[in-house]
Amino acid sequence: MSILRADNLTNRDADGAPLMTHGVRVTGVVTANSANFTGDVSIGGTLTYQDLTNLDSVGLVTARTGVRVTAGGVDISGGGLNVTGISTFNDNIVGDNATNISGINSVTATSFSGNGDNLSGIEFGVRNFVASGTIPNGSTVVINTDGTVGVVTDDSGTNLTTKNYVGLAAETISDGSTGKVNIFGGINESQSGLTTARKYYVQSGGGIGLTASTPSVVAGTSISSTKIIVKS
Numbered sequence: 001m002s003i004l005r006a007d008n009l010t011n012r013d014a015d016g017a018p019l020m021t022h023g024v025r026v027t028g029v030v031t032a033n034s035a036n037f038t039g040d041v042s043i044g045g046t047l048t049y050q051d052l053t054n055l056d057s058v059g060l061v062t063a064r065t066g067v068r069v070t071a072g073g074v075d076i077s078g079g080g081l082n083v084t085g086i087s088t089f090n091d092n093i094v095g096d097n098a099t100n101i102s103g104i105n106s107v108t109a110t111s112f113s114g115n116g117d118n119l120s121g122i123e124f125g126v127r128n129f130v131a132s133g134t135i136p137n138g139s140t141v142v143i144n145t146d147g148t149v150g151v152v153t154d155d156s157g158t159n160l161t162t163k164n165y166v167g168l169a170a171e172t173i174s175d176g177s178t179g180k181v182n183i184f185g186g187i188n189e190s191q192s193g194l195t196t197a198r199k200y201y202v203q204s205g206g207g208i209g210l211t212a213s214t215p216s217v218v219a220g221t222s223i224s225s226t227k228i229i230v231k232s
Contacts, residue, residue, distance in 0.1 A: 125186020125230065129166070131173040138190030140202045140219060141166045141181050149181060151206055158204035162215045165202055167230040184231045187223070194222040 011018050055061065095101075132148035135141060140152040142164040151169075152160045166181055168188035173179030182188040191208070194200070200208040200219045208219040208228070220228040 123180075125167075125182055125184065126170060126180050127183050128178050129173075129181050130178050131175055134175050135169045135173040135179065137169055137172045138188060139169045140206055140208060141169055152202060152204070154205040158214075160202060160204055160213075160215060160217060162217060165217045165219075165231075168219070168228070182230045186230050187227055188220070188230060189227050191222070191226050191228055194225050194228060196222055196224055198222050200228060 009018050010016065129141070129143070129149040130147070132144055132146075132150045135149065135151050140160075141149050142152055142159060142161075143149050143166050144164075149166055150159070152158070152165075167183040167186060168181065168190070170180040170182045170186075170188060170190070173181075195210070198210060199221050200210060201212040202217040202219045203209050204213040204215075218231060220230040221232040222228045
């Protein structure tokens, strides 16, 4: 075996790198300012790098300080995306008819696009309140100073004001129990005898009517004989 000791290697014309037709085998550390591979590169151990333009990996890729994609996006054709931390999206999440998002504890959004016909388990315009006194299903509901809710009544003068109307009870709520109330934008389906497409007002003694009471508070707009959109 021969040993070659040299400070520099160049080609015969001294104007470029030497051509190694049978390759180069290095058992130590290779230090280079740059490298250009026109074919495949096979690494049996671990490749550590700071910046990379293109990576085609058949195994696991681990990035210690994050992955930044400045153009082109991320295309995942199999296996999916498993995130254990917080994901922040500054643009839309777009899927197709085969896209499902499941196992989510909660989703916070400022808007929703679509008619929601196929959505399930979502109640829009409904909020839970603790009742002070029994509240019959469909009754007009006001909020009390202690945060509980009760029915509109005029037993000793109406308890209705221009600011305390909450909505319509979506179910019967027993005294001291927590129950659902249709609030702004919600649809209450517990009415009867309504005239479609008319604005209804909260009556000072409870219930709703086509004539404004004192004070004048809009209960909502009817969309059928039994349904009304609260506060619309």
